Amino acid sequence: GLEAVASAYREMKQVPARAVWEKPQGAGRTTLRLDKTYRVVPRGIDLVVSNPLSPTWNAFPAIFASLATGNPVIVKPHPSAILPLAISVAAARMTLKEEGFDPGLISLLVDDETDAVARIAALRPEIRLIDVTGSGELVRWLKENAHQAVVFAQQPGTNCVIVDSTMDYKGMLRNLAISLCLYSGQLAAAPRLLLVSREGVRTPDGVVPAEQFARDMVFAIGRLLEDPLRA
Numbered sequence: 001g002l003e004a005v006a007s008a009y010r011e012m013k014q015v016p017a018r019a020v021w022e023k024p025q026g027a028g029r030t031t032l033r034l035d036k037t038y039r040v041v042p043r044g045i046d047l048v049v050s051n052p053l054s055p056t057w058n059a060f061p062a063i064f065a066s067l068a069t070g071n072p073v074i075v076k077p078h079p080s081a082i083l084p085l086a087i088s089v090a091a092a093r094m095t096l097k098e099e100g101f102d103p104g105l106i107s108l109l110v111d112d113e114t115d116a117v118a119r120i121a122a123l124r125p126e127i128r129l130i131d132v133t134g135s136g137e138l139v140r141w142l143k144e145n146a147h148q149a150v151v152f153a154q155q156p157g158t159n160c161v162i163v164d165s166t167m168d169y170k171g172m173l174r175n176l177a178i179s180l181c182l183y184s185g186q187l188a189a190a191p192r193l194l195l196v197s198r199e200g201v202r203t204p205d206g207v208v209p210a211e212q213f214a215r216d217m218v219f220a221i222g223r224l225l226e227d228p229l230r231a
Contacts, residue, residue, distance in 0.1 A: 004065035012040045012069065042070035043150070044128025047109075047121060049142075051134040052078040053183050055085050058154070062131030063092070067105065071129060076109040076118050078134075122146045133188075154188060161191045163213065165202035173220040181224060 021034040046066040050059040055077055066073045077085040086108055093103035111117040115138045122130060125148055132139050133154045143151050161179075166172040179191050194217070200207040208216070225231040 001060035001064040008068040046129035049132040058133040177220040
């Protein structure tokens with residue numbers, strides 16, 4: 001959030017407040033002169049759609065950046081993680097009111113798993129910014145349909161792991177198993193693709209064939225999740 005405020009301030013300060021433009025018209029003719037003034041204006045309402053894994057961490061940059069640049073914010077939390085952002089919005093409204101601003105500059109939009117209300121809101125002409133985090137169908141729908149807004153989407157990439165060689169084969173398997181399963185594999189940074197050479201994985205004890213590595217990987221994930229509490 002602080003980084004977003006600093007970045008927004010820097011970008012706004014880069015806009016010149018005044019500039020003079022002159023164009024000579026030739027001998028005996030008056031030079032054209034324009035005194036230009038500039039002011040930063042907000043774009044419009046920002047719809048912030050957060051995910052269930054780290055709702056505040058994902059929403060705060062968009063919330064603070066929009067408020068710092070004069071854009072009202074509607075915060076739409078994931079239905080399974082409403083409370084953290086409800087607390088945040090309540091604190092923001094209280095702070096805005098104390099500082100003499102309209103607390104309605106930030107509000108909460110609660111929706112269910114269908115995202116029906118969010119879809120209606122996203123197409124309103126007043127919504128000019130959309131910040132969305134997630135990997136679901138809603139992200140694709142917003143990018144394809146909310147054409148009146150600038151859509152900033154944080155989506156998982158095709159994060160590759162190249163398994164070539166290791167000095168600790170069992171340790172590597174445990175590390176990969178945790179990376180694949182952490183937060184039920186929903187983290188944007190989670191590995192999505194394991195690439196293994198046809199020749200296999202080189203280790204101090206010899207080369208492990210690709211097929212054996214696949215079986216070992218499945219076994220390592222099973223060992224990690226066999227404890228119900230840990231799973």
